[in-house]
Amino acid sequence: MKAITYIGVVLLLWMTGVNAWAQEAGVSDETEECLTCHTMLHPGLVASWRKSLHSTTSPAQGLEKPEMERRISSKSVPEKLGDTVVGCYECHSLRSEVHADSFEHNGYTINIVVTPSDCATCHSVEAEQFSRNMMSHAHGNLVDNEVYQDFMGVVNGRYSYSEGELAIAKSDRQTEYESCLYCHGTRLQVRGRVSRDTDFGEMEFPELEGWPNQGVGRINPDGSKGACTACHTRHAFSIAEARKPHTCSECHKGPDVPAYKVYEVSKHGTIFKTKHMDFNFTAVPWKVGEDFTVPTCAACHASLLTSPDGEVIAKRTHRFNDRLAWRLFGVPYPHPHPRSADLSDVVNSAGLPLPVELDGQPVSRFVIDESEQQKRNERLQAVCLSCHGRQWVESHFARLENTIDETIHQTQVATGILSDVWAGGFEQGLPQGANIFDQQAERMWTTVWLFYTNSTRFASAMAGGGDYGVFAKGRYQTGMELNSLFQRLELYRTLSPQQSGNGK
Numbered sequence: 001m002k003a004i005t006y007i008g009v010v011l012l013l014w015m016t017g018v019n020a021w022a023q024e025a026g027v028s029d030e031t032e033e034c035l036t037c038h039t040m041l042h043p044g045l046v047a048s049w050r051k052s053l054h055s056t057t058s059p060a061q062g063l064e065k066p067e068m069e070r071r072i073s074s075k076s077v078p079e080k081l082g083d084t085v086v087g088c089y090e091c092h093s094l095r096s097e098v099h100a101d102s103f104e105h106n107g108y109t110i111n112i113v114v115t116p117s118d119c120a121t122c123h124s125v126e127a128e129q130f131s132r133n134m135m136s137h138a139h140g141n142l143v144d145n146e147v148y149q150d151f152m153g154v155v156n157g158r159y160s161y162s163e164g165e166l167a168i169a170k171s172d173r174q175t176e177y178e179s180c181l182y183c184h185g186t187r188l189q190v191r192g193r194v195s196r197d198t199d200f201g202e203m204e205f206p207e208l209e210g211w212p213n214q215g216v217g218r219i220n221p222d223g224s225k226g227a228c229t230a231c232h233t234r235h236a237f238s239i240a241e242a243r244k245p246h247t248c249s250e251c252h253k254g255p256d257v258p259a260y261k262v263y264e265v266s267k268h269g270t271i272f273k274t275k276h277m278d279f280n281f282t283a284v285p286w287k288v289g290e291d292f293t294v295p296t297c298a299a300c301h302a303s304l305l306t307s308p309d310g311e312v313i314a315k316r317t318h319r320f321n322d323r324l325a326w327r328l329f330g331v332p333y334p335h336p337h338p339r340s341a342d343l344s345d346v347v348n349s350a351g352l353p354l355p356v357e358l359d360g361q362p363v364s365r366f367v368i369d370e371s372e373q374q375k376r377n378e379r380l381q382a383v384c385l386s387c388h389g390r391q392w393v394e395s396h397f398a399r400l401e402n403t404i405d406e407t408i409h410q411t412q413v414a415t416g417i418l419s420d421v422w423a424g425g426f427e428q429g430l431p432q433g434a435n436i437f438d439q440q441a442e443r444m445w446t447t448v449w450l451f452y453t454n455s456t457r458f459a460s461a462m463a464g465g466g467d468y469g470v471f472a473k474g475r476y477q478t479g480m481e482l483n484s485l486f487q488r489l490e491l492y493r494t495l496s497p498q499q500s501g502n503g504k
Contacts, residue, residue: 026058030108031087037106037200038088049235054086059122068310069284071239073125081121094118100190100221101206112206113188117224129318134341136226138184138217141343145353150435151446152180168438177210183251185215185227216251240281243298245272252297255451255473257329258458259297266464268294288313288386300383313386314379323380325373326404328457332411332449333360334404336367337376350430358415358430360408396463403460407453410478414448417441417485426492441492444485452478 027035039046049055053071060082062072081090092110095118096102099111116136120127130136142148156171156179171179177186187210194207210218214227230251231242241247249260263269271294280291285304292299299305301323304316314323319341321327327337333356338346346366348357355366368376377397384393421427421441428434429442436442452474459469470476 026083026085027055027087028084028089030089030093031084033106033108034088041199045235049087052236052238054237056085058083058085062122068304068306071284072122074120074122077122086122091118094121095222098222101188101208103193103204103206105203111221112208112211113221114229115220115222115224116226116228117220117222119228123228126316126318129322130226130228132341133319134321134338134343135216135230137341137343138215139181139187139219139225140217142180142184142217144344147352147354147436151437152176154435154437154443156180177213181210181213181215183215185218185225186210186213187219188213188221190221238282239284243281243286243296243303244276245269245296248297254455254458256454258455258468258473259462261473262455262458262462262464262468263297264464265466265468266462268463272296285310285312293387295383295387300380305383305386307386314383321376323376323383325368325376325380326400326461328404328454328461330407330411330449330454330457331356332358332415332446333362333408334457335362336369336373338367340366352430358419360412360415400457400460403457407456407478410453410482411449414445414482414485417482417489418445421489421492424489424492426489441485441488444481444488448478448481448485452481 035046059072059074059077062070063076065071084090089108089110091114092112093108094114096109096111099113101113102109102111116127116130134141142152153170154168156175157168158171160167160169189209191207191209193204195202195204208221214229214233216226216230218227219225220227228237231247232238233241233247245260245263251257252259254261263272275293279293283291285306286292286299287306287308288299290308301320302317303314305313307313317323321337324337326334328334331354335356338355343353343355343366346353346355346363348354348363350358352358354363356362381393381397384396388396418429418441422429422431427439427441429436429439437446455473456469456475456478459465459474468474
């Protein structure tokens with residue numbers, strides 16, 4: 001009896017402390033109730049939130065800041081949200097009527113997943129920009145593309161070997177969730193309701209298919225696309241975290257998109273590792289030369305940058321290709337960025353859902369023109385020019401253009417060899433209407449453009465050329481793979497069609 005009384009007193013004191021802090025901080029009554037339980041159940045989650053600006057700043061206070069310093073982009077917010085800090089209830093109860101994952105929880109209707117459309121209540125400009133970003137369409141652009149699905153099948157498929165034959169079966173859903181869809185995003189669907197025994201008794205919750213996931217193109221229960229938490233992780237939602245290259249490295253490490261690996265070995269990466277502890281990662285706007293002295297991913301692609309005297313160098317954007325003229329990622333060739341982030345209607349003359357022909361020519365109606373490329377280059381070069389002279393910058397971009405041309409040529413060579421493999425019937429590919437990734441020469445062709453020429457371009461673009469783009473993952477390996485691919489063709493030619501026609 002004494003033990004029960006003691007526990008009750010401890011809980012009462014705990015709750016009294018939480019409530020006193022909440023009232024002083026301007027927390028709503030609803031969020032205060034959330035904190036009463038979740039401070040005990042999820043202390044790490046609550047601690048992250050308490051260290052965030054959300055826990056100390058109301059939308060009304062955010063709107064009072066000078067325009068250049070605002071982190072809230074909406075011109076106004078609902079009156080009921082204006083004067084309280086942004087807490088549990090403020091985010092998890094928004095638009096519950098359109099959330100398939102909404103449920104009754106301790107007298108309130110809340111939803112599990114907070115989506116970009118919810119965040120748009122205060123951050124409308126960022127949400128709108130992100131909706132036109134290729135990241136927000138990453139799920140559909142992958143799973144609705146027949147060519148990419150063939151490739152996913154080869155990467156994730158379950159192999160079997162029986163009676164001298166190697167076969168690939170379709171991968172299971174869980175494998176896809178933690179491989180390609182980890183970054184591209186899953187489709188979250190409510191399978192039903194499930195009862196769980198909690199510290200506060202039995203409770204019922206929605207059961208989500210595809211959860212957990214924070215992929216950039218996640219399809220959410222309210223129909224929206226994306227996850228702000230891919231970069232601004234829960235529950236601090238920190239701008240400082242999003243500005244650091246480690247955050248981007250989760251999905252951009254390679255070897256298919258080796259942006260972070262190249263950054264690590266570049267001069268920018270070297271300086272960052274030496275000096276980053278002296279940078280101010282929370283300042284808005286972010287002043288070049290005052291808050292930081294070397295760019296990160298966010299500085300080049302997203303952040304509002306100014307000079308120390310307040311002159312705007314680059315406007316904030318959450319459509320991250322606004323400063324990019326080229327889509328360097330080879331599919332199988334680099335090409336000017338697509339006009340639309342939604343690639344569902346893209347098709348080339350061969351009937352493939354790709355914005356390039358197999359000879360490397362872009363399909364012009366689906367990609368931006370030279371005028372738009374120039375505008376985007378100028379936006380990015382403005383960032384470069386805040387630290388470098390014009391000759392340095394222009395020469396750097398000229399080298400990148402040359403590298404793009406050279407890597408296109410190398411992929412054209414690989415494609416020519418593979419075309420002869422198919423024409424000879426040595427492997428079953430495009431002419432036969434078969435998977436173009438599942439046999440040996442096809443995989444060698446894929447390795448050329450997916451890994452090595454990609455790495456070469458990223459090394460050039462990010463001033464990390466050095467060894468990474470030559471001997472680590474670049475030009476040397478490209479030449480080796482081209483030689484191996486040609487030798488494979490020669491081997492096929494020396495064998496009879498009967499022996500080699502199955503491509504084994």
